[in-house]
Amino acid sequence: xxxxxxxxxxxxxxxxxxxxxxxxxxxxxxxxxxxxxxxxxxxxxxxxxxxxxxxxxxxxxxxxxxxxxxxxxxxxxxxxxxxxxxxxxxxxxxxxxxxxxxxxxxxxxxxxxxxxxxxxxxxxxxxxxxxxxxxxxxxxxxxxxxxxxxxxxxxxxxxxxxxxxxxxxxxxxxxx
Amino acid sequence: xxxxxxxxxxxxxxxxxxxxxxxxxxxxxxxxxxxxxxxxxxxxxxxxxxxxxxxxxxxxxxxxxxxxxxxxxxxxxxxxxxxxxxxxxxxxxxxxxxxxxxxxxxxxxxxxxxxxxxxxxxxxxxxxxxxxxxxxxxxxxxxxxxxxxxxxxxxxxxxxxxxxxxxxxxxxxxxx
DNA sequence: TCATTTCCGGAAAGAAATTCGGCAAAAGGA
DNA sequence: TCCTTTTGCCGAATTTCTTTCCGGAAATGA
Numbered sequence: 001x002x003x004x005x006x007x008x009x010x011x012x013x014x015x016x017x018x019x020x021x022x023x024x025x026x027x028x029x030x031x032x033x034x035x036x037x038x039x040x041x042x043x044x045x046x047x048x049x050x051x052x053x054x055x056x057x058x059x060x061x062x063x064x065x066x067x068x069x070x071x072x073x074x075x076x077x078x079x080x081x082x083x084x085x086x087x088x089x090x091x092x093x094x095x096x097x098x099x100x101x102x103x104x105x106x107x108x109x110x111x112x113x114x115x116x117x118x119x120x121x122x123x124x125x126x127x128x129x130x131x132x133x134x135x136x137x138x139x140x141x142x143x144x145x146x147x148x149x150x151x152x153x154x155x156x157x158x159x160x161x162x163x164x165x166x167x168x169x170x171x172x173x174x175x176x
Numbered sequence: 177x178x179x180x181x182x183x184x185x186x187x188x189x190x191x192x193x194x195x196x197x198x199x200x201x202x203x204x205x206x207x208x209x210x211x212x213x214x215x216x217x218x219x220x221x222x223x224x225x226x227x228x229x230x231x232x233x234x235x236x237x238x239x240x241x242x243x244x245x246x247x248x249x250x251x252x253x254x255x256x257x258x259x260x261x262x263x264x265x266x267x268x269x270x271x272x273x274x275x276x277x278x279x280x281x282x283x284x285x286x287x288x289x290x291x292x293x294x295x296x297x298x299x300x301x302x303x304x305x306x307x308x309x310x311x312x313x314x315x316x317x318x319x320x321x322x323x324x325x326x327x328x329x330x331x332x333x334x335x336x337x338x339x340x341x342x343x344x345x346x347x348x349x350x351x352x
Numbered sequence: 353t354c355a356t357t358t359c360c361g362g363a364a365a366g367a368a369a370t371t372c373g374g375c376a377a378a379a380g381g382a
Numbered sequence: 383t384c385c386t387t388t389t390g391c392c393g394a395a396t397t398t399c400t401t402t403c404c405g406g407a408a409a410t411g412a
Contacts, residue, residue: 018251026252029245033209036399047361052401063251067243069205075194075239076202083259083288083295085325101332109332112259112325119259119325149261149288149295156277156285212368223392228369230390 016061021046022054026064029055033067078123080130081151085116088142096142105133116147192237197222198230202240205231209243254299256306257327261292264318272318281309292323 018026024044028035037048037055044051058064073079091097097118100109108121124130130148137146194202200220204211213224213231220227234240249255267273273294276285284297300306306324313322 026245026247030247031244033243033245037401038399048399049362049401049403050360053359056401061251063248065246065248067209067245068207069202069209069243070241071202071206072239072241075237081286083286098331106332107334109330110257110259110325110327111329111331112327114323114325116325119327147290149290149292151286151288151295153287154284155274155287156282158283213370214368224368225370225372225393226391232370 016057018058018063022058022063025051025054026058029064029067073123077125080124080126081154082122082124082130083149083151084120084122084134084137085147085149086118086120086137086143087116087145087147088118088140089144090142091117096140099140100137103133103136105129116145192233194234194239198234198239201227201230202234205240205243249299253301256300256302257330258298258300258306259325259327260296260298260310260313261323261325262294262296262313262319263292263321263323264294264316265320266318267293272316275316276313279309279312281305292321 021044025040028040028043037051040046041048041051046054055064073081086100088096097109097111100106100118100120103122105122105124106120107123108119110119111117112119122130122133124133127150130150134146134148137143197220201216204216204219213227216222217224217227222230231240249257262276264272273285273287276282276294276296279298281298281300282296283299284295286295287293288295298306298309300309303326306326310322310324313319
């Protein structure tokens, strides 16, 4: 902290800043969203209604974008994970790229800089299913190459920004 | 489906199979974990207590590993996302690899096959913070090279296995 | 200094989670 | 095959949590 003045962060949609209480509440909800407002209130030092108000506000403003259950990939029959780099021509935000979204195996789809234009996170039941998926990707128009990185072990799979409190940036964001 | 017999899936810990009702409940909870049991029950065709029993069981068995809030990275001050490939020597499940886990910027850490041994998903406030992070990674013993893929746009960030129902594998898993 | 706004806490009302039989279907034995 | 045991569901009751409401304190601004 540079000063004793609170480090706040402008929210994406509305102009309401996210203060220290909000951050601690977020941290708790990211760790475990099944806690009661009273429990969270005890931890962060607020009453249950106060916590409720803040959560409601953060949901409305989009700071909390969703809350969802995390499923054990093993239990759900998809233990095979890979990162797939796709190199293609003429894919700038095209509908062709969007087709990748429709594959149920695709868990994430990012457009990136570097020696490929897209990175996919793909989950299948086994190597066989992965091979079939890759064949489908190659069949898409414009795809020049793919490179797959098969995950052997996942050592960390933090639910996005688990440590909201600690990692708060000192650096202000660019406006807009 | 190959037969009218139900496609079931052995759970990771206990021997209880996950049936069609469980899958639909999981699908609902992955999409939105703030629904009431009554709502889910209406959708899947069960009573609230029945849904509750199943969710409780799936939590106990580890099928539902956690439920957590998803935060808008922008609102939380970490809009800069990159996948970082790390190549290092002598990192087989070592404590040295584990050190990467302690960086708050590191959201995921996977050991992979291919031209690097580790893939990181890293989130920072900006390019500057990313550069500082990479410098720290290079300083780790054994690190030979890193390659970063800066994410321009994220088109899909499905909460793990969003489409539990549809993508259920026909292929049985290897035992154990 | 006073008015206005913001935000909290306690209490109350409303809604949901959880418990508790009872029952029916399935599973397992003899 | 018949009986027993187990499993899993439902409806109702109970407990717990969420949500609303309101008074008041602290902060904000003129």
